[in-house]
Amino acid sequence: MSTPLWTPSANRIANSRLKAFEAWLAEKHQLAFDDYQSLHQWSVDNPESFWESVWQFCNVKAHSPYGKVLEHGGTFPTCGEPSAAWFPGATLNFAENLLRRRDDKIAIVGLLENGQRRELSYAELYTQVEQLAHTLREQGVEAGDRVAGFMPNIPETVVAMLAATSIGAIWSSCSPDFGFQGVMDRFDQIQPKVLFAVDGYFYNGKTINTLDRVKSIADAIGSVESVIVTSVTCARTDLTSIVKAIHFPDALNPAAAPLHFAALPFDHPLYIMYSSGTTGTPKCIVHSAGGTLLQHLKEHQLHTDIGPDDVLFYFTTCGWMMWNWLVSGLASECTLVLFDGSPFAKRGRLLLDAIDREGITVFGTSAKFIAALEKAGHKPSQDYQLASLKTILSTGSPLSHESFDYVYRDFKQDVCLSSISGGTDII
Template structure:
C-alpha cells in the first residue's frame, strides 16, 4: 500500500446513531436556533472554527453549564499566552460537577469505586455532595482559604473526588500525585506549590500485593512545612494510619463537618482549579495551572460532544491521580 492510500473503513455509525448522539443533537439544536444548516460533521467543524465565540457560547449553553454571574463576552484578550475566557463571569467548578445532586438524579449512583484492598464502594450524587460539604467544612475549620493549595497523594477512588470537590468548592486549588511515587518525586512537585492541606493514603494494593507507605508519607509531611492539616485515608484497612500531630482520619474529618453544604464559592473565570505537572524528564516537574471556565467548557465539549457521555452512562478511565487523565475523568460527573 502506498503512502497516499488509506486502509478501508472497518466501522461507521448508523444514521440513527449519528442523529441521536450528543454531537448529532448538538447539530440539530444549533439549527433550531438559526445556525447552519450543516450538511455533515465537517461543515459543523468548519463553522466552529469560523465562529469561535459563538461556538463556545453554544457549547456552554447546550452542555447546561452554570455560573453565578454571566460573562460580558466569550473571549476578552485573544493573545497567547494570556487569552481571556468569559470575562466578567463568576462561577464555581465544583458546583458544575455536582449539579446532578439536585433533582431526579440525586439518588442515582455517581461513583462506583473498586480497589484491591477494600470492598466496592457505591455513592449517590446526593451522598457525594454531602461528603464534599463535610470535608469543605473541616478544611475551613483548619484555616484553609481561597487560593490555598490542597494536595492529595491518593488513589483513583472516591476520596480523591471528594477532596478535589471540597477544595474547589471553597476556592482552593487541587493538586494530586500517585501513592506509588517516591517521596522525592512528590516533594519535587508539592514543594513548589506549598500546600496548606494534604490528603494521603496509608498505602495501596496493586497486582495482588500490598504496599505500606506510612513511614514514607510521615517523612513527606515533615518535608512540607506549610501544611496546616493532614487527612489520612485508610486505604489499607487494619494497617496503621499516617502518624503526626496534624493528622485527622478521613472518617473523623467528615464527621466533624457533617451536615454542612458545599459553599460553591463564586470565582473569576481564570481562578486556578488544578495544578498539574510536566513529566520531570528534563529537571524538576514544572507546574501547569488550569483555570476555572476554560477547563470546564473544554471538558464538557470533549466528554459530552465527543465522548457522548450522559447522566445514565457508566464511564471508566484507568489512570492514577498523578496523570492529567484523572482530572479529565473527574469532569464526567
C-alpha cells in the same frame, strides 16, 4: 478506497449528543450544516460563537454572566502573560458544575485490585463534599490556597478535590507510587496548606505501605497545617506518628453548614499539574476552572457522546491528567467507575470483568493494555457479553494498526475505537 473499520448506525447518529448539538444550533441560532465537516469548519472559523454555544448547550452553571465571550489582548504574549481573556465577567464554581445532580443515581463505583467495591450516589457524594468542605474551612482553607493529594484513584480523592475546589482552593495530586523525592519535587513548589494522603495501596498482588512516606512528606513541607489520611489497607491506621493527622471519616463533619460554592472568575486557578521532570525539576502547569470545565464538557459530550445514561471508566492514577479528565464526567451526570491497582491483575481479566458487571459504556485504557491483551491471547468477544460497551478510548501512546485490527476482530465489532490525546499541557 479502503473499507472503514466501523461506521455508526443511523440510530446511534440520530441519538448522539453531537446530533442534539446540531439540532440545538439550528433551533437557537438558525445554523444548518450539510455534514460533520461543515460543522467542524464552522467551529474553527467562529471560535467565539462555538465556545458560547458549548457553554449554553452544556448548561454551564454560573453565578454571574459573562460580558463578552472573548476579550482580545493584542499581540501574542512573550512573557507568559495571556493575550486574551475568555468569558470576562463570568463567575462560576467548578465543583458546583460537577455536583449539579443530587439524587440517588450512582455517581461513583470504586473498585480495588483486591476485589473491594463501593458505591456513592450523587446525593451521598454531595453530602460528603459538604461535610469535608466545612472541615477545610474550619482549618482555614481559603480561595487560592493549595490542597494536595498523595492519593490512589478512590472515591475519597474525588470528594477531597470537590471539597477543596468548592472553596476555590487549587488541587494538585500525585499517585502513591511516587517516591519521596518525586512528591517533594512537585508539592514543595506549591506549598499546600492541607495534605490528603493514604496509608497504602494494593498493586499486582502486593500490599504497599505508604505511611512512612506520608510522615516524611508532611514533616518536610513546612506549609502543611493538616494531614487527612484515608485507610485503604487496614480498618483504621494508627496516625500517632504524624503531626496534625486525622482520619478521613473524622473530617466528615455531620453538623456541617450547607455547602457554599465560592463564586470565582472563569480563569480562577483550578489544578496544578506538572511536566514529566525529564529535563530537571517538574514544571508547574496551572489550569483554570472555566477552561477545564468547558474543554471537558465539550470533549465528553460532543467527542465521546457521554450523557446521564453512560458508565465511564478510564484506567488512570491520580498522577496523570486522565484522572482529572475522568472526574469531570460528573458534569455530564454519568456514573464513574474508578479502579486502583494493576491493570494486568488476573491477566487483565479484572478490568474486562468490570465491563459486564458495571455496565461500562465507555472504556478508557492505554495502547499498551490493548497490545498486552492480544499478546496474552485474550478474545473478549468469546468470553464476555460486552453488551453495554459502545466506545473504547486509548491514549498514552498512539494505537498501532495491529491493535485496531485486534479490537474489531477479537474484542467487539460494533464499537467506536478512538485513539485520543490527553496532554498534561491541554488537560
